[in-house]
Amino acid sequence: MKNYVLVTGGAGYIGSHTCVALAAAGYTPLILDNLCNSSAKVLDRLATISGAAPRLIEGDVRDRALLDRVFAQEPVQAVIHFAGLKAVGDSVVDPLLYYDNNVNGSLVLAAAMRAAGVRTLIFSSSATVYGEPDESPIPESAPTRPANPYGRSKLMVEECLGDLYRSEPGWRIALLRYFNPVGAHESGLIGEHPQGKPNNLMPFVSQVAVGTRPELVVHGGDYPTPDGTGVRDYVHVMDLAEGHVAALRHALAQPQALLTVNLGTGRGCSVLEVVQAFERASGRPVPRTIGPRRPGDVPAYWGDPAAAAEVLGWQARRTLDQMCADSWRWQSGNPEGY
Numbered sequence: 308m309k310n311y312v313l314v315t316g317g318a319g320y321i322g323s324h325t326c327v328a329l330a331a332a333g334y335t336p337l338i339l340d341n342l343c344n345s346s347a348k349v350l351d352r353l354a355t356i357s358g359a360a361p362r363l364i365e366g367d368v369r370d371r372a373l374l375d376r377v378f379a380q381e382p383v384q385a386v387i388h389f390a391g392l393k394a395v396g397d398s399v400v401d402p403l404l405y406y407d408n409n410v411n412g413s414l415v416l417a418a419a420m421r422a423a424g425v426r427t428l429i430f431s432s433s434a435t436v437y438g439e440p441d442e443s444p445i446p447e448s449a450p451t452r453p454a455n456p457y458g459r460s461k462l463m464v465e466e467c468l469g470d471l472y473r474s475e476p477g478w479r480i481a482l483l484r485y486f487n488p489v490g491a492h493e494s495g496l497i498g499e500h501p502q503g504k505p506n507n508l509m510p511f512v513s514q515v516a517v518g519t520r521p522e523l524v525v526h527g528g529d530y531p532t533p534d535g536t537g538v539r540d541y542v543h544v545m546d547l548a549e550g551h552v553a554a555l556r557h558a559l560a561q562p563q564a565l566l567t568v569n570l571g572t573g574r575g576c577s578v579l580e581v582v583q584a585f586e587r588a589s590g591r592p593v594p595r596t597i598g599p600r601r602p603g604d605v606p607a608y609w610g611d612p613a614a615a616a617e618v619l620g621w622q623a624r625r626t627l628d629q630m631c632a633d634s635w636r637w638q639s640g641n642p643e644g645y
């Protein structure tokens with residue numbers, strides 16, 4: 308009998324890459340996704356990479372009756388919960404949508420898990436819970452002060468899951484705070500496919516390199532950083548995917564656990580460093596102009612990945628050049644996405 312890892316949001320960017328890493332580690336992913344920000348076409352690509360496509364249950368994580376049916380009918384040993392909305396600007400415009408999808412969705416899922424006796428949960432949190440940090444690298448013990456509804460939705464879920472863990476024995480919960488996931492699977496078959504104009508740096512840079520957009524606007528060239536542009540901790544999405552497998556393996560080996568772990572490289576890269584690495588990887592110029600600072604942006608931060616290494620035995624190993632080369636392979640092979 309198969310023993311599934313239920314991957315909510317598994318058709319999306321990080322979820323699809325995690326399905327590859329799960330399969331490579333001998334787990335069988337079962338995807339639950341409402342496809343609000345992804346395409347079922349990813350399944351064929353996953354079949355090519357992993358030899359078999361994961362099953363997709365098309366549905367919403369807020370649908371309690373559906374979740375009860377899934378847990379009753381399928382042998383699920385653990386859940387990795389990616390399903391959520393992630394656009395910071397949209398969360399400011401429509402906070403209730405974000406709290407409903409991200410917070411309520413997580414609560415419905417956790418309640419269904421409790422009813423079914425499935426108590427192993429890996430949750431997609433974000434470094435955005437730190438807000439503007441006092442120092443970098445940021446340890447997990449740093450104060451949390453998210454600056455927008457998206458970030459608050461992640462922190463609320465972390466707190467709810469912490470209370471759930473303390474309320475009854477046997478829960479194994481990992482709260483994974485991602486820094487900036489970029490890149491794509493090395494096959495170039497799966498990658499990030501933002502709808503409309505990308506908000507994030509790497510998909511924007513790749514669209515400029517491939518010719519879909521004329522130029523990059525660098526949001527601010529006067530930050531107190533070595534070259535004046537913003538600094539972030541970019542982590543390859545396959546490293547991140549492998550971090551989920553490490554967290555799952557660790558959690559399953561514990562009688563109970565509540566972990567909060569950063570997933571990042573521990574290194575900061577500036578916007579211009581990313582642009583230059585992308586030009587090297589693609590062999591294409593990336594025209595750019597320096598524009599004003601983007602409201603709400605933090606000048607510079609990167610994570611302290613020591614806990615992930617100590618507790619999970621995980622370290623990011625792919626370089627910025629690999630992140631750019633793999634993004635380019637995906638973007639140039641799939642200029643229209645899936």
Ligand code: NAD
Nearest residue numbers: 316319320321340341342343344345367368390391431433
């Ligand atoms: P994504 O949009 O590509 O993937 C999310 C998936 O969840 C999509 O396939 C979407 O269709 C699905 N989904 C959304 N709401 C759903 C619902 N109510 N029911 C069922 N499915 C639903 O985003 P991603 O970049 O892969 O992010 C995955 C998770 O990681 C999210 O929770 C996000 O907040 C978190 N995260 C992402 C980043 C990042 O920069 N990409 C950084 C930190 C944290």
Ligand code: UFG
Nearest residue numbers: 433434435486487506507508511524525526537538578604
């Ligand atoms: N940037 C530009 N031009 C662009 C886009 C971005 O110069 O067109 C700059 C930003 O100003 C910033 C850097 O590139 O200095 C990275 O910006 P991103 O939008 O790619 O990423 P953020 O660090 O702002 O935020 C991302 C996700 C959040 C998540 C956070 C986790 O968007 O959801 O990482 O650290 F919470």
